[in-house]
Amino acid sequence: MQDQTILDQLIQPVIQAAENKQPLRIRGGGSKDFYGNPQALQHSSVLDTSAWQGIVDYEPSELVITARSGTPLAELEKLLHDHGQMLAFDPPHFGAAATLGGCVAAGLSGPRRAYTGAVRDYVLGTRLLDGKGDILSFGGRVMKNVAGYDVSRLMTGAMGTLGVLLEISLKVLPKPAVERTLCIQTIPDQAIKIMRRCSAEPLPVSATCFHNDQLYIRLSGTESAVRTAHARLGGDEIKDQASDKENFWESVRDHVHPFFRQGKLNGKSLWRLSIKPTTPPLSLPGEQLIEWGGALRWLVTDENTDTAAIRQQASNAGGHATLFHSNKTAIPVFHPLSPALLKIHQRLKQQFDPAGILNPQRLYTEF
Amino acid sequence: MNRKQLIEAFRQFLPEEAVLYEAEDLRPYECDALSAYRQLPMVVVLPRTEAEIAAILKICHSGRVPVVARGSGTGLSGGALPLAEGVLLSLARLNRILEIDSAACTARVQPGVRNLAISEAATPYGMYYAPDPSSQIACSIGGNVAENSGGVHCLKYGLTVHNILRLRVLTIEGDILEIGADALDSPGFDLLALMTGSEGMLGIVTEITVRLLPKPETVKLVMAVFDDVRKAGEAVASVIQAGIIPAGMEMMDKITIHAVEDFVHAGYDLEGAAILLCESDGTAEEVADEIGRIRTILQASGATRISLAQDEAERQRFWAGRKAAFPAAGRVSPDYYCMDGTIPRKHLAHVLEQIEQLSAEYGLRCMNVFHAGDGNLHPLILYDANQPGELQKAEAFGARILEICIEAGGSLTGEHGVGIEKLDQMCLQFSDAERNRFHAIKAAFDPQSLLNPGKAIPELHRCAEFGAMHVHRGTEKFPDIPRF
Numbered sequence: 128m129q130d131q132t133i134l135d136q137l138i139q140p141v142i143q144a145a146e147n148k149q150p151l152r153i154r155g156g157g158s159k160d161f162y163g164n165p166q167a168l169q170h171s172s173v174l175d176t177s178a179w180q181g182i183v184d185y186e187p188s189e190l191v192i193t194a195r196s197g198t199p200l201a202e203l204e205k206l207l208h209d210h211g212q213m214l215a216f217d218p219p220h221f222g223a224a225a226t227l228g229g230c231v232a233a234g235l236s237g238p239r240r241a242y243t244g245a246v247r248d249y250v251l252g253t254r255l256l257d258g259k260g261d262i263l264s265f266g267g268r269v270m271k272n273v274a275g276y277d278v279s280r281l282m283t284g285a286m287g288t289l290g291v292l293l294e295i296s297l298k299v300l301p302k303p304a305v306e307r308t309l310c311i312q313t314i315p316d317q318a319i320k321i322m323r324r325c326s327a328e329p330l331p332v333s334a335t336c337f338h339n340d341q342l343y344i345r346l347s348g349t350e351s352a353v354r355t356a357h358a359r360l361g362g363d364e365i366k367d368q369a370s371d372k373e374n375f376w377e378s379v380r381d382h383v384h385p386f387f388r389q390g391k392l393n394g395k396s397l398w399r400l401s402i403k404p405t406t407p408p409l410s411l412p413g414e415q416l417i418e419w420g421g422a423l424r425w426l427v428t429d430e431n432t433d434t435a436a437i438r439q440q441a442s443n444a445g446g447h448a449t450l451f452h453s454n455k456t457a458i459p460v461f462h463p464l465s466p467a468l469l470k471i472h473q474r475l476k477q478q479f480d481p482a483g484i485l486n487p488q489r490l491y492t493e494f
Numbered sequence: 495m496n497r498k499q500l501i502e503a504f505r506q507f508l509p510e511e512a513v514l515y516e517a518e519d520l521r522p523y524e525c526d527a528l529s530a531y532r533q534l535p536m537v538v539v540l541p542r543t544e545a546e547i548a549a550i551l552k553i554c555h556s557g558r559v560p561v562v563a564r565g566s567g568t569g570l571s572g573g574a575l576p577l578a579e580g581v582l583l584s585l586a587r588l589n590r591i592l593e594i595d596s597a598a599c600t601a602r603v604q605p606g607v608r609n610l611a612i613s614e615a616a617t618p619y620g621m622y623y624a625p626d627p628s629s630q631i632a633c634s635i636g637g638n639v640a641e642n643s644g645g646v647h648c649l650k651y652g653l654t655v656h657n658i659l660r661l662r663v664l665t666i667e668g669d670i671l672e673i674g675a676d677a678l679d680s681p682g683f684d685l686l687a688l689m690t691g692s693e694g695m696l697g698i699v700t701e702i703t704v705r706l707l708p709k710p711e712t713v714k715l716v717m718a719v720f721d722d723v724r725k726a727g728e729a730v731a732s733v734i735q736a737g738i739i740p741a742g743m744e745m746m747d748k749i750t751i752h753a754v755e756d757f758v759h760a761g762y763d764l765e766g767a768a769i770l771l772c773e774s775d776g777t778a779e780e781v782a783d784e785i786g787r788i789r790t791i792l793q794a795s796g797a798t799r800i801s802l803a804q805d806e807a808e809r810q811r812f813w814a815g816r817k818a819a820f821p822a823a824g825r826v827s828p829d830y831y832c833m834d835g836t837i838p839r840k841h842l843a844h845v846l847e848q849i850e851q852l853s854a855e856y857g858l859r860c861m862n863v864f865h866a867g868d869g870n871l872h873p874l875i876l877y878d879a880n881q882p883g884e885l886q887k888a889e890a891f892g893a894r895i896l897e898i899c900i901e902a903g904g905s906l907t908g909e910h911g912v913g914i915e916k917l918d919q920m921c922l923q924f925s926d927a928e929r930n931r932f933h934a935i936k937a938a939f940d941p942q943s944l945l946n947p948g949k950a951i952p953e954l955h956r957c958a959e960f961g962a963m964h965v966h967r968g969t970e971k972f973p974d975i976p977r978f
Contacts, residue, residue, distance in 0.1 A: 188731035189838050211737050240678065247684055248656050261927045269836040270868035271653065271908035273642045273691045274916075274923055275951065276935050280655070280687030289683070301737030323597045327621070329708040329777060351779030403676035405597045422678045445676030462681040467669035471938055472682055478934035490682065 133178050137291060140174055142260035145482040153287040153486050155197055156224025159233050163286050166456050167488035174291065176228050183294060184268065187212055191251060191268050193296040196228025203227055207299055215243040215300040217334075219380045228292045234284020237380035238334035238345070241326070241404075241419035247283040249298045255282060255290035258480025268296045281475075287486040288494065289479040303333070303347035308375060309362035311342045315408040315417070318342040321360075322420040323405060330356045336379055337417040338386055345376060379418065382452075386416045390427040396453040398426040398437055402446030409440055422446075430455045438462060461490060469493060495557030497536050500581070503553045504539055508546060512587075514538040523582050526567045526574040527629075530831075530885065531914055535562065535576030542587045544700040548664055551698065554581055555666050560944050563694040565606060565637030568629040570832055571913030573640065573693045573949055583698065585636050591615050592701070598676065599706045600659060605636025605699050609643075612704060621706040624651035627909070628817065636699050642691030644909040646742045646816075649867030650775075651707070653909070655690040660703035663689060663696075666940050671697065688935065693911050694946040696939040710775035713741070714785050715809045718797040719766035723747060726768035727842040729795035730866045733772065736791055738784060742773035743867035744816050747846065750861040750874075751815075753822040760815030761808075763799055770797075770866065771816055819863045820874065827859070827876035831888045835899030836908035839869045848898050849873055856891045858884070870908035871899065897922060912950045920950075921957035929954065 144151050152168040154160070155176045180197035187210040194203055200220055207213050217237030218230045231253075236245040252266030266272055266279035282290055311321065318337040321344075325332040331348035344360060346353045357364070365375065378384040382391075390397030400409065404421035413428030426437070430453055441448035447462035464472060469491070476483070476494040487494065495503075497515065504513045514520055515537050524532045536559075541547045554561050560580035567574055576582045588604035591612065595601070596619035601612050609630040613622040626645035627633055633643070639661065644653045651657070660674035674686040689696055720726040726745055733740065746754070746762075746769045755762045762769055770792070774784040785802065792800050803809035823830040837845050846862060853860045861874040873895050877888040896906040896919045906912070906919040920929065932951040936943065952960075 186838075186840065188735040189840060190734060191838070234679075234684070244652070244656060245679065247687060248652065257931070263925070263928050263931060265928065267903070267905050268838060269904050269908070271644055271648060271836050271865075271870045272905040273907050273909060273911055274905050274920060275912070275928070275932050276692055276696075277642075277655065277687045277690065278931065278935070280684050283684055283687075284679075285683050300739065301734075304737070323599075326599050327596060327619075327708055329711050331777070331780070348776070349780050349783045351783055352777045355777060355779050401675075401677040401679050403598060404678075405595070419678060447675065447677065447681045449681070464682050465672065467665070467671050468673075468682060468685070470669070471671065471685065474938035475683060475935065478931065478938055 128178070137174065137176065137179060137256060137293070138260050138262070140172070141256055141258065141291065141484070144484040145258060145260060148482050148484065150484050150487045153232070153291055155226030155229040156199065156222060158220065158222030158225040159229050161452055162233060163489045164460050164492065165489065167492070168486065176291065177224070177226060179293065182206060190270070190299050191296055192299050193268055193294060194227050195294050196226060196292040198227045200225045200227055200230055208302070211302050212299045213302045214249065214297065216240055216246045216249055217380060218246065219382065221381060227295055231283050231292055231295050232285065232287045238336065238376050238418060241335070241422055242333050243300070247280045250279050250283050250295065251298055252296040253279040253282050253292055254294035255292050257290045258482055258485050262293065263290070266296065270298060286490045288476060288490050289485070291485065305350045305353045306333070306345060306347045307353050307357060308365040309344045309346065309357060309360060310365050311344070311360075311362040312340055313342050314340065318417065319405070319407065319421045322417070325360075326404070326420045330359070332356070334376055335418065335420050343375060379416070386414065386425070386427065390425075391452055393454055394430055395427055396430045396432070396455065397451045398428065399449040399451040400424040400426060400437070400441045400444070400446060401449075402441055402444035406444040409444070411437060411440060434458055459492065464491065495559055500537055500553070500557065500559060504537065504550065507549050508539060508541065512540040512542070514540070523564065523567070523576060523584070526564070526569040526572060528570055528572040528913065528915055531572045531575050533576050533578055535580055535582035536578065538582045538584060540584045540587050544662070544664065547583070547698055547700060548668065550581070550583060551664055551666055552668055554944060555668065555942070558942060558944065560947050561666070562946050563640070563698055565634030565640070566608070566632050568633040569637060569641060569911065569913065570834070571907070571911040571915040573911050573913035573946070575914050577947070585634065588700065594619065594706075596621065600676070600703050601706055602701065602703045603635055604701060605639070606634050609633050609635055609638055616706050619706075620709050622709050623704050624657050624707050625654050628820070635702055635704065639690055639699055639702060640692065640694045641909065641911045644865070644868070644870070646744060646865060648865065649743065650739050650741050655687055657705045658686065658690065658702060659705055661686060661689055661699050662701035664698045664700055666697070666942070666944050674703070676703065691911070693913065693950040695936055695950055696945065698945070710741070712778045712781040713773060713775040713809070714781050715803045715812050716772045716785060716788055716792065717801045717803070717812050718770045718772065718792040719763040719799040720768045720770065720796065721766065721798050723768045723846055724843040725796045726770050727839065727866075729770060729792055729797065730839060732791050732795055733788060736787060738787060740772050740788070740867060741775040742771065744771045745769065745864040745866040746816060746819065747862040749859060750819055750822070750863055753826045753861060754815040754818045757822040757825055758814045758818045760811050762815055766798065771812060816863065819861065823861055823874040823876060828878040828880065829876075829885070831875040831877065831892050833873045833875065833892050833895050834870070834907050834910040835896050835904055836868070836870045837899050837902045837904035839866065841902040845871065845898055845902055849895055852891055852894055856887050858888060858891055860891070865908070868908070869904065893919060914949055917952040917956060918960045920952050921960045926954060926957070929957065
């Protein structure tokens with residue numbers, strides 16, 4: 128199919144939907160269908176971006192890749208891997224079909240996030256289709272660019288509510304020469320202290336995770352730097368298996384680790400609490416897994432656990448709580464916004480999507 | 495609301511010395527570091543607290559008086575240029591560091607705190623604040639947020655947007671927005687990114703939480719001399735292609751080398767066509783490995799001389815030349831005009847050639863310093879404002895350089911902002927529809943357009959006129975060029 132034909136199949140439905148005020152559910156590979164408030168859109172027509180794929184530009188020495196939103200994440204990462212580079216924000220793949228567009232729209236980052244940055248930190252430019260059917264470009268393919276407001280980063284994590292992503296330019300980084308995972312047996316309080324030390328001292332740490340009294344620390348860098356840091360931190364080296372399924376960090380990132388799998392069982396909910404990293408272990412019913420140097424606490428709990436208590440603890444700890452996965456549908460997924468922030472969100476939505484047709488209520492029921 | 499009423503209203507809650515309105519008191523605020531543009535404001539206010547700022551904004555909102563925020567006034571694009579009928583809101587007195595949390599690796603500061611003061615306060619904890627714009631001794635962190643300032647270590651450590659966690663913002667409508675969090679992310683839209691680099695047009699930042707990093711154990715600097723700018727550019731690409739992200743990578747051309755060597759005697763090779771400074775930081779082992787690899791690559795790229803700074807004093811001396819580029823320009827020329835384009839690095843040689851041609855065409859010399867790692871070019875156009883027409887020539891030359899950057903797939907500003915200076919070029923980089931969305935974003939925060947109106951985003955009619963002017967000059971650059 129011609130490019131223009133594929134593009135028209137995205138533009139025309141948006142224009143139609145805007146005329147008829149019919150909501151659209153934007154979908155790439157569908158690997159994150161569960162995320163956000165999808166039930167609000169369960170009867171809406173799907174705007175499928177998966178055919179709009181392909182690498183537009185990639186020159187390893189520029190550290191920039193530009194690709195269409197429907198490009199499978201796995202394909203893009205394979206290309207980078209072949210050139211010794213990577214997406215440093217470590218995006219989760221919740222399925223083989225995960226696309227670049229979904230990755231940026233959801234704004235989720237993996238284990239490396241606390242050390243090398245989030246998706247939004249690597250987004251340099253976007254081309255998008257807004258709710259009026261206009262194609263707009265913001266940012267670009269250069270590292271530094273302060274011309275105009277940073278709309279590209281505004282799109283990151285907006286869950287498609289402000290525009291349909293068409294093309295994205297990302298900064299990429301070289302893969303570290305050596306990676307080594309250490310394991311230290313310890314208690315939660317102590318684990319958080321060690322995690323903080325890993326951030327406060329100049330150590331080549333690229334991921335931390337605590338679960339079941341085991342603290343896992345990944346070191347990334349030159350052979351000599353990794354060796355020295357290992358000597359300083361102690362702990363036993365874990366040999367990761369080459370196969371994805373058995374790779375510890377990928378299993379945590381992609382939620383196939385047993386901890387996350389039980390969070391998807393009937394009667395259970397998986398909560399994501401993003402909080403101030405120095406917060407001592409949270410006292411909440413259920414099981415926890417800690418990542419990001421203490422800044423991310425995953426909670427698997429009974430689906431009837433008091434939601435308000437979870438949100439309150441997250442707020443008290445300077446952060447927020449997301450109901451990441453649940454079979455119970457009635458609870459708002461994202462942490463409520465203050466009235467002043469909600470007002471700004473609604474106005475921005477109004478400006479980019481006046482007919483309210485792009486993924487309405489996927490993020491918040493108010494817009 | 496007239497001037498007298500405004501002054502009276504401010505004096506209700508601000509001490510006498512915090513409300514300035516006599517011409518001689520207003521004079522220091524008539525421009526920022528882009529001194530070609532000057533304008534006295536109606537009134538300058540110097541609040542000390544967030545509550546005072548809120549009260550000032552309330553008066554301006556109800557009286558429909560525009561407000562221009564100002565930090566230290568070191569901006570290079572006229573972003574803090576006052577309005578004749580407006581209030582200039584100086585945030586310089588909100589200059590306290592409120593908290594350093596060494597375990598969380600954060601500092602909570604007021605907007606008037608100087609960039610360097612944060613790193614100084616973090617030093618006892620072995621930490622620092624990474625973005626280091628060249629004006630860091632003087633520039634305020636609030637101004638850094640407004641401009642999304644960078645520095646010489648951006649490629650590895652990012653810009654302001656990558657190094658802040660939370661902002662407290664007052665809107666012109668009187669709301670307090672808590673944007674970002676003590677956590678690594680926050681729910682809803684990424685307003686933290688939207689605020690960063692918004693040039694004081696969306697809200698007034700009253701408090702900032704920045705991320706601190708542990709100071710690297712070791713820092714080493716290599717200086718390489720090339721007999722051809724093209725080779726130097728290729729060396730930069732080769733270093734990156736080899737999987738190395740240097741802490742800093744800076745390039746200077748021949749005219750710059752001569753200007754700074756005369757000035758600071760950094761030990762630069764005057765025979766060179768380009769000098770590349772390449773810095774590595776990290777653990778001692780990492781740096782030793784990295785420097786070894788960098789040297790090999792520079793050698794293979796045809797460097798005619800490679801010197802590793804033997805000690806900290808020599809490292810500082812090598813840097814001194816690069817850091818003295820702007821003052822050196824001021825020394826070899828009565829005036830200079832600093833540009834700030836970014837380009838994909840692969841186009842460097844081509845862009846420099848075009849700049850050289852323009853230099854001959856306009857009869858003005860141009861020094862080029864380049865944040866080579868991240869593609870940010872600072873051509874310094876040398877001119878003499880006392881020669882009739884030279885300023886206009888310099889501005890026209892500068893505008894052409896920015897257009898070349900845009901054509902090369904880059905941007906008209908990497909870190910200095912659009913301000914009042916680059917409004918016309920914004921017409922080239924963005925379409926009408928895109929600029930409309932920028933105005934719409936402003937309206938979402940500031941419906942009456944009272945915060946720094948007229949900066950950063952040109953009105954449509956201005957672009958229409960600018961487009962017409964371009965046709966007249968016979969060039970073919972139009973706003974609707976595809977950029978992706």
